[in-house]
Amino acid sequence: MMVTLYTNTADVYKIDKTAALTQIRQVSFTATKQITFLEPRIDLDYAADISAANYCYIDIFGAWYFIEDKIYDIGKKITLVCSIDPLYTFKDGILNSDVCCIRSESPGHPTDVPDSQYPIHPSKKLTEVIKLGTGIFKSDPAYPYFLTVQGT
């Protein structure tokens, strides 16, 4: 069984972590006890570079894992406590899934969908005034008096 060790700089919730993974090395290991798919614990011989690993790929599961903890044991053993990274493991299926997305960085700017979280000032407004033409009303019209008189 092989475990490939990486350093991962991507966010936990980054689906495709490929660009953020730097491989350290592959390490062969033998299971000395049960290893679960979701939270495997892998015993390895200690090596200095293993300490730098925070991410790994376990070939028997074909899955990617966060290295949550490392336990140094006597006899120069180190145990990697892993938990599955479901996002990267199933990234192709996830990215091909149909979703209903309510928030996204994708548009690059606010959309027509009202956003209550958008940092709009709750009270300050910008007032713009547009004068609509010159109109007809004036304070000094020349013949302003409209006289109605009986008779035709």
Add this chain to the structure above:
Amino acid sequence: MEVNRDFYGYTDGIRIRGGAATPGYTTTEIYAANFTGASPATEAAGQLASGVTQGLFEFGAALDGSIQTHGIPFDGESYNTLANFKGIDSMGSTDNMALSMGIEGSVPIIWGYHPRTSLTYNTNYSARPVTYTNVLWGPQKSESPDATSLVPIIKMDFKTLLYVPIIIASTNTYNSVPDEYGRLVLNGSWRTAAVFTLETYLNNYFNVYPTIQAVGLMSFAVDLQEDGTIPGFDFSRCRISNQISPFRNLMYNWTAGTVSSGHYAPTDGEILASGMDLCGPFMAQRDVVFNYTTTAGVVAQYTEPSGGNIPIILGCTMPNVGYRRQSPDLISNFWKGVTPCYGANHIRFAYQTNAEYIQVPVWYDAPQLPEILREAVHRMMSYLGVMWADDIGGIETGDRPIYIGTIGDDGLATGTYTRVSDPSEIRQLSSDDFINDSTYDPSRIDPNVYTDVMESGTAPDVGSCNRYYALDRENLGILYSALTQTLDGVPTGEKEEYLLSHFLTTSPGDLIVSLKWYPFDFYNLFFNTTEQPKIIFIGDLPLEYDQFNVVGYKARTNTSFSVTTNIGFFKLFRKYGDFRDYSPFTSCTIYTPFCTPIKLDLSVCMDHIIYVQMCIDLLTGACTAVIRLDSTQGIIVGTSSGSCGVDLPVSSLDQATYNNATFSAIQETKAANKQLASQYIGAVSNGVMTAVTAGTGKVPKPAQAVQAGSSGVSGVMGVLRAWDTKIAADYNLSHIPEHYKEISTVTSTLSMLLPLNSYAIIERPQMLPGDHSQYGHTVGYATLYNGRLGDLSGYTICQTADLSGFAAPSSVKDMIYQALRSGVYV
């Protein structure tokens, strides 16, 4: 309407039988005029030879029997270009008929006439730009109601190529003032400059004259080269008789050897098959007549040893009149290279006979239509704004496509086309069944006709018994003074009668119905300012004060005192391009003077041009602000009423007159009562005396007024009663009409302190201070996207997700689902 679909099995169309023929009609033809060339007879460009009438090839299809005749005036004489259509012996100049162009289905052709291609101007045309949408013909002499709402399907007979003459304006004379929609409309008549093929026009002239005046379709013949390519054919020099129905087929076997100039009799050839039999009413059952002379030019000829269906001569005679000089070139060009294409088995050609000639265009019939020709026809059709198909039957079943041209961003055809996705759902008119398409669901058709215009009304002249004047301050100032001088010089005692005779009232001020002040020059709108101000009359007396006439502009007769004036407009600009442009973040209030400000509904008004109008009623002073969308006749989105006229009090005037009248009345009453009193006094005395002396002897009876009574007491009572009456008359002023005016409220003057212009007050949101550039990356922009997650990028929060597309433990999918809902980075 009689429909005949059979065109010898190769083409289909709808043809209509017509009525009576126009007698005395000799020949008509059109020519695709090459205006750079001389006219056939007179050498003048574009001039037609004397006696030659000109028609234009027209085509069309019957639309529920509503076709109209094309009548093209020529030198003032209208004629039916199709009237001389042989075979229709009964055709009349007003009868409806149509030529078949292989058109099947309903065609939204707007009937009308092709403008003549000569340079003889005809002012009957009214030029309008032709759009590419369902208008195949340009300006119309008479409007046709034939455009239907049915989908037009033009069945293409790919054995012919469409020749599309484009009639363009030779001058660009537009009205200098755009219409209310900002369009420049061609002014007056226009004339054609040339007729081009569509391709030629688009390649060479499109940018010169952007206005296509008319687009026609002409069936035309073309031969293909052996390699299947379309020859370079100069359509512009071709002529087609308008009498030709290209789908009248004739297979003719020429057996008289090589054709050369000369006369030939129809018996020189043998008609193998006559489309006349099959083309129904358009063909006469008569023999083919070849009749051409050397002056008509040499006919291109072709012979081939017979065998099977033999490609035959194409014979073409030219008319005895006209275009002789062009004839040879025309014919040679027309028929050039006529050879059977590879794989051809016969040539079909149609002909038209008349007493003088045959014109025989020919087209080529190939069993396998080269794709290049098909594509060429498709391309041409794509410019015409109609749908077309190559198999009507297949459309009805949905097995064959319907094509439609695509429109570019500039709104013009691109020469490309696409297919209608499901032809069976398009309601079609087939010649077999006018109600087609089992999938057509009329209940899903929206019967409403929508508009974006709300026309303004016109206030009528309601009439009245009043006169209306516009006064300036100076004349108003002397108006009252002039009124007070009305009695100057009138002798005392005659004043009342004078007043009544001139004013019908003792108070001339009564004749002033109202005096309002308006904050705008209303007289420009309602009064005849071309005339000088006139003397103002009260009653029948002109007003003057100290020899100065009181003058004012007098309203025109039949004036309506309501007006709608445009205040202004603005564009309600979408500043942000997102939700912030709408309520409650942004608001827009229209302030108009004298009216309550109007708050706009931004969901309706945003990104529109907002027009503000004011409707004013001069008689009442009422005004209403009206907000419209996008034009002065656009949808009304808000109104607000108010008052802009100030009702000026005239009570001071009335008070003075009132006092005068009261005084006068009192004076007159007292004068009358003096006389009465003397009568009573005498009566009382007499009565009393009578009563007193009743026992002593004779006593004179009171003369009058005293109630006769034998007793003195009643006589005294009567006197007292009489006195009461006098006293009442002295102080009872009920007979004097009260004519003081209430002083009306003057709120309009207060409004004058507010702005007199209209303003749009827009409040827009502001951002909280700070750097928000990472908002999208950390919070994500609110959106509503349904689709593939991989099409998004960056920080994304999903509301739901369908994770059924891959295999994973349920607990893992649960984790994924929760992660998507809390936010992931794609």
